[in-house]
Amino acid sequence: MKTFDLRVKQLLDGDLSLADLPPELRAEGEAALRLLAAVDRTPVTLSPALDARVMAVVRQHATKSPAQRAWRWLNTPRDLELRLRVRPWTVWAGALAAAAALALLLGRAAPAPVPGVQARGGTHDSVLVRFVLYAPGAHRVAVAGTFNQWDRGAALLVPAGTSGVWTTTLALPIGQHQYAFVVDGARWVSDPGAPAVDDGFGRRNSVVAVTAQGAHL
Amino acid sequence: MLLGLEGEATDAEVVRAVLAGDVERYAVLVRRYRDRFARYAARMLGSRDVAEDAVQDALVRAFDRLADCREPDKFAGWLFLILRNRCFAERRRHRREGRLSEDAAEALAAPERSDGAMERREQARELELALGQLTPEQREAFVLKHVAGMPYEEIAQLTGATVASLKMRMHRAYDRLRELMKEYR
Numbered sequence: 001m002k003t004f005d006l007r008v009k010q011l012l013d014g015d016l017s018l019a020d021l022p023p024e025l026r027a028e029g030e031a032a033l034r035l036l037a038a039v040d041r042t043p044v045t046l047s048p049a050l051d052a053r054v055m056a057v058v059r060q061h062a063t064k065s066p067a068q069r070a071w072r073w074l075n076t077p078r079d080l081e082l083r084l085r086v087r088p089w090t091v092w093a094g095a096l097a098a099a100a101a102l103a104l105l106l107g108r109a110a111p112a113p114v115p116g117v118q119a120r121g122g123t124h125d126s127v128l129v130r131f132v133l134y135a136p137g138a139h140r141v142a143v144a145g146t147f148n149q150w151d152r153g154a155a156l157l158v159p160a161g162t163s164g165v166w167t168t169t170l171a172l173p174i175g176q177h178q179y180a181f182v183v184d185g186a187r188w189v190s191d192p193g194a195p196a197v198d199d200g201f202g203r204r205n206s207v208v209a210v211t212a213q214g215a216h217l
Numbered sequence: 218m219l220l221g222l223e224g225e226a227t228d229a230e231v232v233r234a235v236l237a238g239d240v241e242r243y244a245v246l247v248r249r250y251r252d253r254f255a256r257y258a259a260r261m262l263g264s265r266d267v268a269e270d271a272v273q274d275a276l277v278r279a280f281d282r283l284a285d286c287r288e289p290d291k292f293a294g295w296l297f298l299i300l301r302n303r304c305f306a307e308r309r310r311h312r313r314e315g316r317l318s319e320d321a322a323e324a325l326a327a328p329e330r331s332d333g334a335m336e337r338r339e340q341a342r343e344l345e346l347a348l349g350q351l352t353p354e355q356r357e358a359f360v361l362k363h364v365a366g367m368p369y370e371e372i373a374q375l376t377g378a379t380v381a382s383l384k385m386r387m388h389r390a391y392d393r394l395r396e397l398m399k400e401y402r
Binding site: 002003004006008009012013032034035036037038039040041043044045046047050051053054055057058059061062144146149150178180188199203205 | 233236240241243244247248251252255256258259260265268269272273276277280281284285286287288289337340341343344345362363364366369384387388391392394395396398
């Protein structure tokens with residue numbers, strides 16, 4: 001494959017001008033610039049009816065109960081693409097490992113209390129959940145999540161002396177919640193003691209499930 | 218604070234109002250961002266109609282997941298990532314179905330060029346077809362840099378990629394375009 005000279009690429013990037021190129025590269029540079037001249041930069045305007053269509057769907061979704069929304073989320077078709085490159089014997093090894101893990105899980109006792117999040121009594125609709133983060137050197141720690149609209153200032157943790165441990169207790173409604181700690185107002189930290197899910201945009205949210213029996217990670 | 222005009226409300230204020238139950242305020246964000254990302258979607262997908270569907274889906278999906286928007290003051294960037302995921306998925310689907318066709322380039326390039334300059338029109342069409350052969354990441358870098366006119370630093374902020382990796386993608390895209398476009402072979 002014939003490639004552009006690096007300096008021509010820098011010309012296309014705007015890091016060099018045509019005059020910066022040695023004479024033997026000028027013709028290639030001019031041809032490359034013609035390529036960019038063909039770029040269509042016309043603004044694209046969408047149909048005026050788009051706003052109404054979006055708001056009609058939004059209104060429909062807003063009136064649905066959380067259970068209906070969850071069902072819609074589960075029931076909406078999505079494109080999933082799996083690319084696997086495996087040696088055939090690893091498939092059998094993986095299947096055996098999965099079977100062994102399943103057998104272990106089925107034979108396991110009830111889950112042990114979790115270190116990052118602990119629950120105790122609350123009202124019948126909510127449960128008191130204790131959040132703990134070890135963050136030595138932090139000046140301010142908050143917990144933000146779906147239960148407080150990810151507000152970084154709504155739930156501050158209190159330092160336990162000079163140990164570096166920060167804690168707070170919140171009454172969370174029964175249901176599943178995603179959250180993360182915010183250290184010094186800017187740094188998002190997922191709970192090392194809790195499972196995490198990808199939020200779909202490249203970041204990890206911790207997850208806690210609150211039931212009438214307590215909080216479960 | 219009372220906000221009479223929608224122009225005065227920040228994204229964060231609108232997001233909080235919607236989350237508090239004022240669903241109609243979401244129209245402010247729809248109006249604010251519907252056309253801002255339209256060109257990106259159209260150039261990524263090669264068709265204005267497909268782009269319109271993508272923008273609509275992204276806006277609805279953003280509403281559905283608004284409670285997950287950690288930083289409401291960065292709603293625009295968050296919405297862009299939703300739209301970006303949608304565009305990438307759509308391109309992968311089209312590629313699988315072999316539908317990144319000449320029709321798409323025609324649909325985008327032809328109606329917008331009424332200057333009668335056949336040569337430029339042909340070049341634009343050829344470039345659009347060649348862009349369709351790039352990987353989604355390469356095409357995105359090209360669209361944001363050369364169609365939207367954004368500097369690498371801004372693209373890095375928007376997409377989460379480093380400037381070095383964006384430049385590498387872009388340089389590969391230049392070489393691929395050279396290979397694909399007959400004038401530069």
